[in-house]
Amino acid sequence: xxxxxxxxxxxxxxxxxxxxxxxxxxxxxxxxxxxxxxxxxxxxxxxxxxxxxxxxxxxxxxxxxxxxxxxxxxxxxxxxxxxxxxxxxxxxxxxxxxxxxxxxxxxxxxxxxxxxxxxxxxxxxxxxxxxxxxxxxxxxxxxxxxxxxxxxxxxxxxxxxxxxxxxxxxxxxxxxxxxxxxxxxxxxxxxxxxxxxxxxxxxxxxxxxxxxxxxx
Amino acid sequence: xxxxxxxxxxxxxxxxxxxxxxxxxxxxxxxxxxxxxxxxxxxxxxxxxxxxxxxxxxxxxxxxxxxxxxxxxxxxxxxxxxxxxxxxxxxxxxxxxxxxxxxxxxxxxxxxxxxxxxxxxxxxxxxxxxxxxxxxxxxxxxxxxxxxxxxxxxxxxxxxxxxxxxxxxxxxxxxxxxxxxxxxxxxxxxxxxxxxxxxxxxxxxxxxxxxxxxxx
Numbered sequence: 443x444x445x446x447x448x449x450x451x452x453x454x455x456x457x458x459x460x461x462x463x464x465x466x467x468x469x470x471x472x473x474x475x476x477x478x479x480x481x482x483x484x485x486x487x488x489x490x491x492x493x494x495x496x497x498x499x500x501x502x503x504x505x506x507x508x509x510x511x512x513x514x515x516x517x518x519x520x521x522x523x524x525x526x527x528x529x530x531x532x533x534x535x536x537x538x539x540x541x542x543x544x545x546x547x548x549x550x551x552x553x554x555x556x557x558x559x560x561x562x563x564x565x566x567x568x569x570x571x572x573x574x575x576x577x578x579x580x581x582x583x584x585x586x587x588x589x590x591x592x593x594x595x596x597x598x599x600x601x602x603x604x605x606x607x608x609x610x611x612x613x614x615x616x617x618x619x620x621x622x623x624x625x626x627x628x629x630x631x632x633x634x635x636x637x638x639x640x641x642x643x644x645x646x647x648x649x650x651x652x653x654x655x656x657x658x
Numbered sequence: 659x660x661x662x663x664x665x666x667x668x669x670x671x672x673x674x675x676x677x678x679x680x681x682x683x684x685x686x687x688x689x690x691x692x693x694x695x696x697x698x699x700x701x702x703x704x705x706x707x708x709x710x711x712x713x714x715x716x717x718x719x720x721x722x723x724x725x726x727x728x729x730x731x732x733x734x735x736x737x738x739x740x741x742x743x744x745x746x747x748x749x750x751x752x753x754x755x756x757x758x759x760x761x762x763x764x765x766x767x768x769x770x771x772x773x774x775x776x777x778x779x780x781x782x783x784x785x786x787x788x789x790x791x792x793x794x795x796x797x798x799x800x801x802x803x804x805x806x807x808x809x810x811x812x813x814x815x816x817x818x819x820x821x822x823x824x825x826x827x828x829x830x831x832x833x834x835x836x837x838x839x840x841x842x843x844x845x846x847x848x849x850x851x852x853x854x855x856x857x858x859x860x861x862x863x864x865x866x867x868x869x870x871x872x873x874x
Contacts, residue, residue, distance in 0.1 A: 444671075445672055445675050445815065446664060447813065448662060448813050448814060449814065450692040450699070450814050450816075451691075451695050452662050453813055454695050454698045454702070455660075455661050456661055456663070457699055457702040457810070476666040479665075479667050479669065480666055481871045482673075483669055484870075485864055485866070485867050485871065486670070486674065486864060487805070488808065494864065494870065497872060499871075499873075500872070500873045500874070506874060546865060547863045550862070550863045578794055581798060585802050586801050586805040587805065588802055589801065589808075590809050592806070593806050594673070597813055598669055599661065604802075617874055644767060645766040647708055647763045647767065648710065649701065651701050654710065655700065655714045655715075655716060656714075656715050657716045657718050658716070658719060658722060
């Protein structure tokens with residue numbers, strides 16, 4: 443093991459450095475090796491039960507990105523950023539997903555199906571609860587992935603712009619997600635800030651720690 | 659500026675190092691200076707419009723933590739971890755919150771109320787939309803905060819255990835959150851893993867990048 447950690451104070455500096463980048467430098471591309479690592483960071487996101495009810499779509503085709511732009515309130519980050527990630531949930535999370543996950547656990551940990559039987563029942567019972575809004579539950583998990591993605595790239599000195607402001611129905615249509623069994627929830631352009639982005643130096647607007655954290 | 663960044667490959671190693679810690683070392687406390695920085699990281703979490711519809715409660719009182727334990731499926735992390743964070747949303751996000759946020763923006767950026775008028779209208783219109791489930795919207799934002807918290811402490815070499823498995827109604831009662839206008843959504847014990855936690859070395863169960871990331 444040879445992990446390199448940062449001090450908590452260094453991480454604070456990095457989270458102050460990050461901001462929702464409005465203007466990306468169109469001439470700067472994230473290298474293939476770095477992008478591969480960013481994809482790994484996304485996939486390592488923790489989720490409820492570990493079920494990973496999501497898929498991440500990276501839109502490389504410039505023509506497709508132009509089509510998405512028109513359905514993103516013309517926020518140019520969608521076409522200007524080095525990479526564009528659409529974070530989607532599986533439309534119907536069901537017992538098949540639990541079984542697939544149990545198989546994945548058996549493969550990774552070399553354990554028996556019997557040893558996971560109780561865990562499988564808990565998950566299937568959870569999904570079968572009529573009070574559960576499965577879509578909302580899966581959406582929330584994707585917000586963890588967004589948090590992990592934004593934090594990860596900030597720590598690398600790479601910029602991102604989390605976006606809820608887009609037309610998910612149109613996105614699903616343009617990207618063919620419905621047919622694949624997925625539904626878009628969040629969009630995140632990733633790349634490098636332009637020197638001309640005035641938001642980069644604007645004061646961050648956050649309530650104070652004193653206002654937002656209470657000790658009990 | 660003197661930010662220290664990590665390489666994308668280093669961040670991948672750190673996200674592999676992190677895991678949902680089940681057994682914390684009860685003898686290890688996070689130092690006050692480090693904990694203060696972790697609170698800052700939480701408060702720096704980005705949110706929809708920047709509205710920060712949340713509050714973070716840190717439960718210091720050991721007796722209170724024991725009470726919470728009984729409402730957390732007896733997951734001992736709740737009492738064993740150095741610190742316990744309850745991530746909560748404001749029960750009713752309303753126009754007053756928008757006004758408070760606009761004031762905070764004026765203060766931070768030295769801009770006029772007039773320059774923010776349009777932005778304020780957009781936010782109030784968003785909150786007034788009868789189709790919006792405000793609670794669900796605020797809950798999702800708190801999942802970003804959880805993602806940011808987990809990523810942040812991982813990068814610092816500090817452990818955490820994200821938890822949805824607790825009784826929020828009981829938590830709200832025990833911590834008096836309802837009276838304060840908040841509702842608990844997520845719990846996150848933070849501290850240092852015990853040498854005896856067998857989960858620390860268990861293989862991580864994640865689908866492959868090839869299965870979870872698709873280029874279009």
